[in-house]
Amino acid sequence: MKIQIVGAGPAGLYFAALMKRHDASHDITIHERNPRTATWGFGVVFSDRALDFLRADDEALYQYLMPHLETWPEITIVHDFTRIPVAGNGFSSIGRLDLLTLLYAYVERLGVKIVFDTEVTSFAQLGPCDLIVGANGVSSWIRAENEAKFGTRTDWRPNKFIWYGTSKAFNSLTLTFRNTDVGVFCAHHYRYRPDRSTFLVEAEEATWKRAGFDAMSPQDTIAYCERVFAPDLEGHPVISNNSYWRNFPAIWNEHWSFDKVVLVGDALRTAHFSIGSGTRLAMEDAVALFKAFNECGADIPAALARFQALRLPPMKSIWDAANVSAHWYEQMDELVRTLSPIEFAYSYMTRTGRVDHDEVRRRDPKLAQAYERLHPELLK
Numbered sequence: 001m002k003i004q005i006v007g008a009g010p011a012g013l014y015f016a017a018l019m020k021r022h023d024a025s026h027d028i029t030i031h032e033r034n035p036r037t038a039t040w041g042f043g044v045v046f047s048d049r050a051l052d053f054l055r056a057d058d059e060a061l062y063q064y065l066m067p068h069l070e071t072w073p074e075i076t077i078v079h080d081f082t083r084i085p086v087a088g089n090g091f092s093s094i095g096r097l098d099l100l101t102l103l104y105a106y107v108e109r110l111g112v113k114i115v116f117d118t119e120v121t122s123f124a125q126l127g128p129c130d131l132i133v134g135a136n137g138v139s140s141w142i143r144a145e146n147e148a149k150f151g152t153r154t155d156w157r158p159n160k161f162i163w164y165g166t167s168k169a170f171n172s173l174t175l176t177f178r179n180t181d182v183g184v185f186c187a188h189h190y191r192y193r194p195d196r197s198t199f200l201v202e203a204e205e206a207t208w209k210r211a212g213f214d215a216m217s218p219q220d221t222i223a224y225c226e227r228v229f230a231p232d233l234e235g236h237p238v239i240s241n242n243s244y245w246r247n248f249p250a251i252w253n254e255h256w257s258f259d260k261v262v263l264v265g266d267a268l269r270t271a272h273f274s275i276g277s278g279t280r281l282a283m284e285d286a287v288a289l290f291k292a293f294n295e296c297g298a299d300i301p302a303a304l305a306r307f308q309a310l311r312l313p314p315m316k317s318i319w320d321a322a323n324v325s326a327h328w329y330e331q332m333d334e335l336v337r338t339l340s341p342i343e344f345a346y347s348y349m350t351r352t353g354r355v356d357h358d359e360v361r362r363r364d365p366k367l368a369q370a371y372e373r374l375h376p377e378l379l380k
């Protein structure tokens with residue numbers, strides 16, 4: 001098959017790798033608008049569960065990536081100034097550019113062509129082919145220009161967030177909620193290299209406005225965040241990489257393909273970053289699309305229908321959890337102000353409804369016991 005992929009993110013790269021590894025006669029080209037060495041963002045995380053899925057699907061890739069990951073066995077919730085370590089939540093992280101560079105090498109060794117510095121703006125630009133994969137991320141024009149065919153729904157979430165980094169190397173994945181006189185700010189921070197951490201700052205819109213961020217320069221915005229999180233940064237700077245305040249779009253499509261065009265990854269659907277699953281979902285889309293072609297051969301309509309049937313149930317359940325998690329962050333002011341540190345950490349752990357009390361007890365008996373002391377009715 002002749003396959004044209006738009007976007008060299010995790011979804012497009014991994015789909016290309018799986019197809020080419022299975023059948024070297026496929027002619028696959030990936031078009032990427034960025035240069036090989038440039039990307040946005042800092043590090044991304046995988047939960048242990050996400051890595052288990054990858055390992056089950058592709059032991060070779062898992063072994064290839066593992067030496068480059070930073071890992072830790074617990075997360076830490078900071079309720080204003082009280083630190084609550086929560087056991088039983090393993091995470092790994094990697095710089096986004098490191099991940100992409102590893103995947104570039106992986107697919108190029110297999111014989112996939114990647115054309116960098118090339119923005120694709122129309123299907124005509126791709127020429128004749130059997131399959132077009134829209135792997136061009138959250139702002140995909142392939143989706144935006146065909147919303148009626150895809151049945152696209154976009155729900156812009158109200159919180160504001162900005163994706164920074166810092167030179168401080170944090171010891172665990174930490175969610176720091178700081179209560180200030182204008183409202184609560186949350187930093188999602190984790191090390192992804194021995195000398196670098198992601199430092200994503202999030203706030204409710206009202207807090208963001210009271211802080212005056214709507215009229216603040218990039219330098220003053222950094223200085224403000226450094227002041228709010230000074231006890232955590234310990235003198236390390238907040239680092240920008242084209243960082244700007246955004247709102248998160250929760251995107252869903254009823255139909256994932258038309259003719260020979262299919263969406264994967266963030267172009268297909270977005271999952272709020274607070275559940276750390278965007279990269280994993282993108283790679284799982286690639287696995288499902290590959291499996292569909294494996295089952296259906298070169299019958300494109302059958303394979304694309306099979307892709308949606310295979311992938312919908314597991315994807316929908318994570319997408320729902322991500323939306324519930326986003327909603328929890330949208331109430332962070334009230335939660336921080338009304339809950340004690342233990343109750344807050346417990347609320348965080350159980351926020352998506354996928355972790356119940358028994359599961360908290362299994363993961364972190366100390367947290368469960370501390371919560372039971374505050375809520376003895378749980379033991380009745």
Ligand SMILES: Cc1cc2nc3c(=O)[nH]c(=O)nc-3n(C[C@H](O)[C@H](O)[C@H](O)COP(=O)(O)OP(=O)(O)OC[C@H]3O[C@@H](n4cnc5c(N)ncnc54)[C@H](O)[C@@H]3O)c2cc1C
Pocket residue numbers: 006007008009010011012031032033034043044045046118119120121135136137138140141163200264265266267273276277278279280282
């Ligand atoms: C603030 C934030 C934090 C995140 N944190 C995490 C995290 O901790 N863990 C996690 O797993 N995920 C995280 N994610 C999500 C994760 O980055 C994405 O879900 C994941 O990268 C999606 O992969 P993708 O391949 O679908 O798209 P992308 O990684 O976005 O790749 C799309 C590619 O397409 C290219 N492109 C776009 N348009 C064109 C065009 N017209 N022509 C050519 N090329 C084009 C882009 O340059 C890009 O390289 C986060 C996302 C955000 C916004």
